[in-house]
Amino acid sequence: MRVKPLFAAVAALFVLTACGGDGGDAGGIGPGGFGNGAGQAAQGGDNPADPNEGTLENPTRNGGVNGSAPDDATGFLGLPKAGSMAAAAEFINGYTRCDDISVDPQDDDFFPGDEDFDADWSVTERGACGRGTRIFMIKDAKAFQAAYKADLDKRLVDDPEEDLGGGFVIGQDFAVISTQESAAYSLLQRGGLLMLNCHPSFGPPSGFRKEKALVDGCVLTDYFED
Template sequence: MRIKPALAAAAALLSLASVTACEDTGRKPGRDGAATPAQPGAPAPQPGPPSAGSTADAQKYLRRYASCENLATGGREDVRLRSSSVKTVGGPVREVGVCSDLRENGAIGIFLTPDMKEFQEAYHRQVMDKIAAGEPAYGLYSRVFVGKDFVAEPTSATTARALAKSGMRVLTCNPAFGVPEGHKKEKALADSCVLSDFVHTKDGADAGSPEPGSSQGGQPAQPANPGLPSAGSVSELRKLIASSVDCKRFSTDPETVAVRSIDYQPFIEGDPAGWGVGERGLCGQPGGAQRAHGLIWLDKVDDMAALQTRARAVQLKEIQENGGRPKATKSVLLLGGNVAIETNNAAARFGLYQQQFFRLECRPGFTTPEGYRSEKAVADGCTLTNFEPDGITP
């Protein structure tokens, strides 16, 4: 009886043929056993920022996330680039292209650069020059997306939000900008700039949601309204603000912290406890044999309501006495969640605003100008803002 071995061999041959046919045709069994076309795999994520050897290569990358048609390399004079902020950066840009964003009736500028660090530094200089020339909101609503060696700048906010989900990052150099909690934040190659996946718009509408799982500890991400910076001590605060404040010389000695200088006057006068401050430190050279230099006071706040109420009284008194203009050497009080900083250094304040510290503003009828941020203050009649009126300090 040799029938059973013969049947087994035939079954094996049929099974092998079936497997081979599946492999050759690229088809796989469907839900009911029928063959269905194999789906193409999603592009593998690229490690690090994307690179492009030409504007055509950049176009291919951008088309994975947005409409980018009718590519032209006519240079900076292309009418579709009329609103571009990148086309005026200059030197670091080697080649310029532009494609039509047909989906959003806009365009995307493409800029190749052989040195991304040089480009980011040049863009930072451009932003700061515009701010100094009287355009404080310049670059605040950046749509400058950077890769490894190319830059993309869409005219549409909707397209910008689509590109924010790519491997490119938004470059923002306006010191008033802060990355909301829950969004990706990375160090830029240019000091005082930041890379993020947050698209900042004037009305704040549909600015993009954080990616799932981007919050700490697996908890749901917080709304795109950042919490204020906090610290457990003035020593921790010193580390927190190291990128904005020169604090190589630091002391918590009460006599040193209580020093006064004709060039540097603190905002908090008298007993700090009466202001709700529990711990205080001082950055800079306090004086002595040499003149005081770079004094900035750091405060760990135990009672923020007491501090803001006292600060409001000081500000209203200044308004009555001299039109709200404090002495040029008097420090401005910047507030975090449970910390405060007193400084008359404008450059330091710009960096602190970027770290989401705010100034207390209690003038009657004050409204935060367009392009600046504000938060609710604890003290009645006041607001927290990163806007500074003219004449506040040098």
């Protein structure tokens, strides 16, 4: 199973309230303290001299964890960066319940097909924290985005509408899938993450972000369509 069953089985991503919802509302999907975000430090923060600016250790309002990324195709550099599975789970837990992380591939919290997101996708570690939420740590973000686009291109041959609403919700070095429909809205609008969308027909409504991803043909957006 690839991204298709994950996104078809549930229609949205991530969850609930900014203070850690209880994960009670299921039925949707879309498709980490935090490390030093040196790549983010110069992206318009309040203190460019601070090497941790733009990370969870020191959020900023201009291109950092709590703010909007610049509009000059550097949106990816404004995303949160975790550095570890524990830190990614801690961040996600601020927006949807993710306080019991497991990395055991035999755990029932993993979905069949999660193992497809492996070294070929530059995924180095998989974690699950129940209620349908799974985390994928990424070594090479560009390789991950390229793998998602290649997989989507194959699936579009059979279904031109496949993943029109988008794929994974991503940070700089992690990606998330969840069966919690309202989680996507919280992570995108409050958490500062962005949706990876590689559908050739995608276009968000006016007022939503649509910025270049690391791979041609893909964009990063805060618009979520279940």
